[in-house]
Amino acid sequence: MQKISVCLISFLFIFQSSLFAYSSNPKSFIDELVKDAITKLSDKNLTKEQKASFVEKVATENVDINALGLYTLGELRKSSSQDEISKYQKSFTRYFLKSLTSRLTDYSESEFEILGEDKKSVNYTIINSKISPSDGGPEIKVDWRVYTKNPEKPLIRDLIVEGLSLARTQKEEFSSILNSNNNDIQELIIQLDLFVSKNQ
């Protein structure tokens, strides 16, 4: 009986983090998520793999990776086949998670503060925040484009750092690759896979 209790408690403890959901209020959602990420990524007791797995889990649940993938593909999403889109989305997700882990780790030793919110429409709320690097570097203004179509489950769609949209930058980067390869989606998939394999 005691064994069963220990197992049950351990099971609950292990899965406690995955049961934890961030607030559905966009402002609190970003605040809780970023502070959680900063705590985890700056924890020196966690291994690189543990940090990567944390980012993967949090991003998969709280970032609209599917919409982001389609957005960054631009007009090509309309002319590509379902099979091509599906292959692209798989590669994009791997690429996105890899680069997100790297980007977040770069900024993990920073202070984070929510400054305000701007409800743009039923679908979007922009959350204004600032990041103060611990090395005394200049403050960075970061706006979060939160997709709120489902008010119970807000999702991050873009980060606007000092007025520069990461999604837009990514879209234009992909567009350049596509333009120089006759809009061949396969070439973009190859480049994404190459990035992931190089950064394993």
Add this chain to the structure above:
Amino acid sequence: MRINKILKFIFTLIVLTTLFANYAKSTEECFENTSRAIFKFNMTLDEIILEPLAKGYNKLPAPVKTGASNFTSNLGTLLTIPNNILQGNFKQLGHSVGSFAINSTVGILGFLNPAEKIGLKPNKEDVGQTLGSYGFGAGCYYVLPVLGPTTLRDSLGLLADTFVDPFAHVTIRENEIFGASGNKLDYYSVKGTGAVNFRADNDKNFESLEKNSIDLYSSFKSIYLQDRKNKIMNSIETQDDWGSLDN
């Protein structure tokens, strides 16, 4: 006579920008292959000169860095002032003149920034932004050796900056204004310090971008164009181009 020359130059500039900027959309490249080669050259230059300087600069005590940044920024306000007038932005003109006057005196030649503490925070303006505010298109995009990303409008603006910037008149052209004199070395030292300061402030951002880009050239292009657009509008625009993905 000098005013006549400046007016002629501005007129020529407007005519040139109108003629050329409309030929190309801002996202179009003038000569991509050459630009990519120059970009590579600039990145090598950055790696061997600017990056080590920026890393060394970042090791300086914070008051030294802040002082240098304030000093170059205060001199940069001199270029902002005529552009505030050209844009008819008199509220910003008040901020710029007030900031320059206070920082140059109370702020010990601009090394301190007391103006910011009383709410004077001028936006940086240049001729490229002024032309943009008049509605001139960016023209095509290319990369200049050493100076980096630019557009047709912005490079014409860069040239025009040296005609409207009083600091450039005093240093590059060695004209005395209100008893102030200088030489070319002063001009390039201030601009060089400004560049190192910018590179040092963004060291982590550069590293992150380099590490995570598939096509670094395009990332820089996108960032440059977005930044210039925001600066022309004097606001951070959260552009909504998600279209059908909203549904």
